[in-house]
Amino acid sequence: MVYKSNPRAWLPACCVLCGVALHGLLDLCAACANELPLHRDGCPRCAMPLEGAGGAPCGQCQRQPPRFDACLAALRYDYPVREAIGRFKFHGELAAGRVLALLLARRIAALGPEYRAGITLVPVPLHPTRLAERGFNQSERIARVLARELALPMAPALAARARRTDDQKALDAAARRRNLATAFTAAPCRAQRIALVDDVITTGATLDALAAALRAAGAARVEAWCLARSL
Template structure:
């Protein structure tokens, strides 16, 4: 059944007086935000929604059908479906790097709020898994941007947040400057499953941005090999 979320944009401030004393500010332009949301109405309207897309790779397609490349892939391909909330364009291309590289948790909070609206009609998984960083990268950065997005989504939907199942066992090179083939080679055997209890049958991987899908595919392959029956992915933004 679909998951549900009650708030159209953001959780309400528990203390009404705090919301009056400290009104939210738009994380894009700095203007006064809407009630319970760190975005103004104009910037909220500018967020670029994901267009109809191939259900397997989230590549934009006007008919929303499987793209030719995905039609050539075997039906038991590890990643069953990808849902993207937004296209990677302004102002997402400002907000996501602010979260990922600069610790801007206000940007992360508002992105998670907006993602909750977009994913509210999706079938509920048994567990939500943020794509993990390698421990060395986590120590360097100090936080995991995927986990920062996953926590509020798990709370909003009442999902089990599992950070104990999937580990990044190999420190890979940054994907940014690699082409699609190099990205897939870079992620080969990068993930491992470390469950000591029965695995959930249906999980959703949560990540910030999908470019070629190499990271999500590698994580899904590890989960499927360990016995997870269905692996899907939710991403904040898809690079066209």
Template sequence: MSALPRLRSSLRLLRGLGLLERRCAHCLAPFTPRQDEAFCPHCLPRLAPYRGAACPRCGLPLPAADRSAAPSVPCGHCLADPPPWSVMLAYGLYEGALRDCLLRLKFSGELPLAGALGGLLARHLPAVAPEAPAPDHVLAMPQHPDHLRERGYNQAHELAAALCRELRLPLRHDLLWRTRRVRPQAGLDAARRLANVHGSFAAHAHSLVGARCWLLDDVMTTGSTARAACAALLDAGAASVSLLVMARTPAR
């Protein structure tokens, strides 16, 4: 028997014995992956990327009618106040199984979910963001050191690390940081969110001059945190920032 049929028959045997089984990262049910997927066949379609109509600047879902009339026109918010990033990609909407996974990653310390979600983003990226320039630096949305000490990890960093592992890119954690601790953004309206985070980031000017950056965060709501972080990178001399988020809230 040549090598390939022998390998196939060994895999069949291992599958038959249940030795290739793993637990789905979302529902925890055992399943046998066909390749190296982290989610079972029931959950994987529920974690498919959002392919509906959306604002190209902030990812806000748009009614299909608006989108077909003018496919590349930004939403009213972005027309009135254009965001500072050059490209924005949201993998999915912050609802259903994706929201559930991100909440568990952020609040329950289920760090393996970062690897599973980062893997989805990495596989999806080339198809949806060909316009994102190849990065000189990949960064995660930083947390304030006090906040990091309390939670013990930064979910955006964990997602970015998984993405970088998949794409074989280095992740920089020394180029962007928080200069002060801010109130939680939840519960604030858009204007208060912007004021809350304004000027709360600093960036390493020397390494950023002329650099194309990817900035990754777990969830985007109004985009005020991303705007403040992006402004710090551009002020430090970055040539462009592509904003990647795992999920975008369906409304601002």
């Protein structure tokens, strides 16, 4: 895949956030790394920012928990993460996605090998027509980095998107849920422990629907690993 429209896609030896020239392994300068909006205090279930809860889930998750078991997001979806994810997804700047995925991998690695033992990575699938438009699945790119860095298997074929669900923004929560209820299909995955991989978690409705499909197909546990948490 060639991205002629974005010359920065060809210049991985500069910081993906500010453009300063670099010589390190990570395409991120020290100044930007120090100012990243790291996301540490999140609800263990949905990653909604939650300070001083001592690991207890948020009120929303206590009332109506999502159908995924846990959610981990490395960053808050604020400046400059929002802009970097936009350039990754919509302008094919793969170096930006790679840097953010490496930060997520470090975050998961810091939790120790037990945390990820037995996990299979499943990127959130794109509908084939959307995949053809974009040229790549951003979640699959993130999952590839996690698979390599954390030595985890990846099984993209376990989940597929059966229907396009584009215009979710105009829908309220209940309508979103209905719209997504039949959006995904899952292959048999009895007793597997799955981590869904996505770029941004916003309402969690997509991950919820996908987790439900995988659970119905036999998954023992489904969690979500995302680059960033949006409010």
